[in-house]
Amino acid sequence: MMTSLIKTIAFNQPRKVISNIFVRTFSKAELPQFETLLVSEPKKYVYHVELNRPKKSNTFTRTMWQEIQTCFSTLSNIPQCRVIVLTGQGKHFCGGIDLQTLVQMAAEAEELEDVARKARFHYNFIKYAQDTISSLEECVKPVICVTHNACIGAAVNLITAADIRYCTEDSWFSVREVIVGLAPDVGALQRLPKIVGNGSVARELCFTGRNFDAKEAKEIGLVSQVFPDKDTALVKVLEIAESIAAKSPVAVQATKVSLVYSQSRPNQEGLEHIRLINSVNNQGEDLTKAAIAQATKSPPPDFDNV
Numbered sequence: 001m002m003t004s005l006i007k008t009i010a011f012n013q014p015r016k017v018i019s020n021i022f023v024r025t026f027s028k029a030e031l032p033q034f035e036t037l038l039v040s041e042p043k044k045y046v047y048h049v050e051l052n053r054p055k056k057s058n059t060f061t062r063t064m065w066q067e068i069q070t071c072f073s074t075l076s077n078i079p080q081c082r083v084i085v086l087t088g089q090g091k092h093f094c095g096g097i098d099l100q101t102l103v104q105m106a107a108e109a110e111e112l113e114d115v116a117r118k119a120r121f122h123y124n125f126i127k128y129a130q131d132t133i134s135s136l137e138e139c140v141k142p143v144i145c146v147t148h149n150a151c152i153g154a155a156v157n158l159i160t161a162a163d164i165r166y167c168t169e170d171s172w173f174s175v176r177e178v179i180v181g182l183a184p185d186v187g188a189l190q191r192l193p194k195i196v197g198n199g200s201v202a203r204e205l206c207f208t209g210r211n212f213d214a215k216e217a218k219e220i221g222l223v224s225q226v227f228p229d230k231d232t233a234l235v236k237v238l239e240i241a242e243s244i245a246a247k248s249p250v251a252v253q254a255t256k257v258s259l260v261y262s263q264s265r266p267n268q269e270g271l272e273h274i275r276l277i278n279s280v281n282n283q284g285e286d287l288t289k290a291a292i293a294q295a296t297k298s299p300p301p302d303f304d305n306v
């Protein structure tokens with residue numbers, strides 16, 4: 001009895017540990033076909049994700065919440081993907097949550113009789129939607145988004161989880177939730193004040209839900225650059241993405257992970273975190289290759305995918 005128990009423990013233990021730490025990498029071919037997203041590779045190592053419900057202003061349905069999460073967590077583990085550019089197909093970047101979905105979710109919760117069950121239904125949906133938005137932040141590859149025309153509600157939440165934000169001159173934004181009777185709950189309240197660095201501005205935008213244009217978005221620091229139109233933006237942004245993709249992916253990804261880790265922690269914790277990461281990464285080949293190329297004024301080296 002005791003021997004078989006020991007055997008069972010000995011056999012199961014390592015597998016348990018391995019399954020907890022094992023993160024699968026994917027090949028390009030394994031990226032699923034999406035209903036609401038288009039994914040392409042316009043430049044080597046640069047992936048382009050497009051919100052693709054143009055007839056419905058790229059609004060978030062249940063499928064889209066699910067697909068965005070799958071897409072970014074999969075791209076995070078595709079070694080050939082080093083940078084992701086996010087845009088929207090059609091007239092608008094994104095009109096926020098699909099209002100029909102919102103009403104339908106409320107109706108489904110309403111069908112449950114007990115308040116605790118109704119609450120659990122809402123809780124689970126909000127958590128799922130939050131995790132979807134956070135999947136951009138959790139993706140270890142830099143995410144650059146470019147908005148054009150409308151960027152409303154859930155879409156503002158979405159872009160605040162990206163690493164770099166650009167927009168076109170015709171862009172406008174609205175943290176619209178209060179206007180539809182909701183407190184924003186998928187990240188804008190947490191991320192927007194940190195991005196704009198001004199609690200008063202962030203609060204005004206969130207309390208009023210008012211529209212603001214590209215010029216104001218640049219002034220408050222929501223976007224770092226405004227391009228004349230979407231075509232020009234894409235050309236320039238793909239160049240920027242290509243330049244990032246040519247750097248050591250080990251260095252770029254550690255930089256993203258450290259920035260995300262440090263954004264809500266004291267400096268000492270962030271410093272310890274990057275110290276530990278670099279105590280491993282600095283032993284890798286990328287540092288030697290890149291440093292020698294710099295020192296000898298040689299062309300930038302090629303780096304292996306990670």
Ligand SMILES: CCC/C=C/C=C/C(=O)SCCNC(=O)CCNC(=O)[C@H](O)C(C)(C)COP(=O)(O)OP(=O)(O)OC[C@H]1O[C@@H](n2cnc3c(N)ncnc32)[C@H](O)[C@@H]1OP(=O)(O)O
Pocket residue numbers: 055056057059091092094095096097098099100125126129150152153154155176177180182185186
């Ligand atoms: C747990 C999750 C919590 C998440 C919460 C998120 C909350 C939010 O996102 S609040 C914001 C909700 N969105 C809105 O209030 C936007 C409402 N729409 C608009 O203001 C305009 O439609 C828009 C500026 C997006 C586009 O205007 P435009 O004049 O260019 O076109 P329209 O003819 O109005 O729209 C084109 C088609 O898109 C459909 N559509 C637009 N927005 C939505 C939406 N939010 N939900 C569902 N469908 C939307 C619109 O009906 C048109 O389709 P069709 O009628 O078939 O032609």
